[in-house]
Amino acid sequence: MSLPTSSAAGALPEPLTVAGGGLVGTLLALYLARRGHRVQVLDRRPDLRRGGRSEGRSINLALSDRGWRALEGVGIADDVRRVSIPLYQRVMHDRRGQLTAQPYGAAGQAIYSVNRDQLNRTLLDLLEARPGVRLRFGQQLQRVDLAGRTLHLLDVATGRAHTEPYSRLFGADGAFSAVRGALQRTDRFNYSQTYLEYGYKELTIEAGPGGAWALEKNALHIWPRGQYLMIALPNLDGSFNATLFFPFEGPESFAALPDAAAVTAFFADVFPDAVPLMPRLADEFFAHPTGSLVTVRCFPWRHAADVLLLGDAAHAIVPFYGQGMNAGFEDCTVLDGLLARHGDDAWPAVLAAFERQRKPNADAMADLALYNFVEMRDRVGDPRFLLQKRIENKIAALYPDRWVPLYTRVTFSHLPYADAWAAGQRQDAVMDRLMPHIRAEADFDSPAVQAQLRQELGAVGP
Numbered sequence: 001m002s003l004p005t006s007s008a009a010g011a012l013p014e015p016l017t018v019a020g021g022g023l024v025g026t027l028l029a030l031y032l033a034r035r036g037h038r039v040q041v042l043d044r045r046p047d048l049r050r051g052g053r054s055e056g057r058s059i060n061l062a063l064s065d066r067g068w069r070a071l072e073g074v075g076i077a078d079d080v081r082r083v084s085i086p087l088y089q090r091v092m093h094d095r096r097g098q099l100t101a102q103p104y105g106a107a108g109q110a111i112y113s114v115n116r117d118q119l120n121r122t123l124l125d126l127l128e129a130r131p132g133v134r135l136r137f138g139q140q141l142q143r144v145d146l147a148g149r150t151l152h153l154l155d156v157a158t159g160r161a162h163t164e165p166y167s168r169l170f171g172a173d174g175a176f177s178a179v180r181g182a183l184q185r186t187d188r189f190n191y192s193q194t195y196l197e198y199g200y201k202e203l204t205i206e207a208g209p210g211g212a213w214a215l216e217k218n219a220l221h222i223w224p225r226g227q228y229l230m231i232a233l234p235n236l237d238g239s240f241n242a243t244l245f246f247p248f249e250g251p252e253s254f255a256a257l258p259d260a261a262a263v264t265a266f267f268a269d270v271f272p273d274a275v276p277l278m279p280r281l282a283d284e285f286f287a288h289p290t291g292s293l294v295t296v297r298c299f300p301w302r303h304a305a306d307v308l309l310l311g312d313a314a315h316a317i318v319p320f321y322g323q324g325m326n327a328g329f330e331d332c333t334v335l336d337g338l339l340a341r342h343g344d345d346a347w348p349a350v351l352a353a354f355e356r357q358r359k360p361n362a363d364a365m366a367d368l369a370l371y372n373f374v375e376m377r378d379r380v381g382d383p384r385f386l387l388q389k390r391i392e393n394k395i396a397a398l399y400p401d402r403w404v405p406l407y408t409r410v411t412f413s414h415l416p417y418a419d420a421w422a423a424g425q426r427q428d429a430v431m432d433r434l435m436p437h438i439r440a441e442a443d444f445d446s447p448a449v450q451a452q453l454r455q456e457l458g459a460v461g462p
Helices: 023-034 065-075 077-082 116-129 178-184 260-272 281-287 324-342 347-379 383-396 407-411 418-437 443-445 447-460
Strands: 018-019 038-040 059-061 085-089 091-092 099-103 111-115 133-136 138-143 150-155 160-165 168-171 188-203 219-224 227-234 240-247 291-300 307-309
Touching: 018 023, 018 099, 018 418, 023 038, 023 065, 023 116, 023 324, 038 116, 059 116, 059 227, 059 281, 059 383, 065 077, 077 116, 085 227, 091 160, 111 116, 116 133, 168 178, 178 291, 178 307, 188 281, 219 347, 227 347, 260 281, 260 347, 291 407, 307 347, 324 347, 347 407, 347 418, 407 418, 418 447, 443 447
Parallel strands: 018 038, 018 168, 038 133, 091 219, 168 307
Antiparallel strands: 059 111, 085 111, 091 099, 138 150, 150 160, 188 240, 188 291, 219 227, 227 240
């Protein structure tokens, strides 16, 4: 590993500044510190380890292969795995409370439910233990002077505004990034933010007697209802964190549920098997904020060779593929690999290569997340869709070198997102041509379907 050098003999290099002490910011700082860089992390919030949970954020997330590789890189994957819950399948709940299960991948493959704050605390503890790292909380970044390489900060506790220089700045400060805000005011910076007409509300499915899970523990639960859905992921204490994804306006929407009676009646009608497990439903519904769902795309992700955007600051996505955190963590492993390849002082080459490599993959992941929103909301409860998934699994078993399900490519591999999405679109086209000839699972074995499948596989390639 080549270590950073300084132009002044014997002098320590200028510290690198990471804006944002969330998951991506802390992991990035760990990777930089491991390479011998001095690092300071600035976050507007108080130290998470001294206070409550993250504001407005889901308390658990889905870790998959890309995220695990990033955690392995800083040596904490085993620790995190011990406090996470493997989810081997989706379990769909219909309006009568009947269940349908769909495996996520091959036998033994799982995504993992992990507590966001617990993971963030672990990363902060590791950072604090490393020499050359400084954590600074309650420091709100109000403005970045790119020309003067100066940060304009507000000390939240004292209300004192102050400025300080930076040598190199990494914006990992979320979807509403102050660092990106500075880049947006530069010439030829492309930016868009697109909101779904849906918000989300966090609710709780309580633990059963003795801390038992009232639903299947090792599954992500989905209540698909056509134009909206609810999901639930398990927590270690036996509860589930449930999230309702719901239109803001319309006959079935947040606007149409003005009081506790309306909420209770609606849930009893639409999610009847969940309501008995949610004794605090009405109180939580009005006490918890309604979050919005935004997709952010921008380019470039860098300014000169001294500012770089990562994570949600560069590519915020909606949560329906469970890849937001995983994609941000993959940013860190890609940057670390580029530093190893080019050298720790080769910042112009590293930053240029990083945005060139990651931008098309981030755009593909944004498209995939929107695609999966429709699948989870509308299709996972459709018998024809479930039949198609079973047929796809049969194809994958027969032709493992020719057919890999899209979800597997995204979730259980390190294939670039853009390549996974392109392959998935080719396979979707094959299924569109194949499924009209399949009315039941047994039809797959018919000579006509098998002949068409062989022809299709020869045409689309691996």
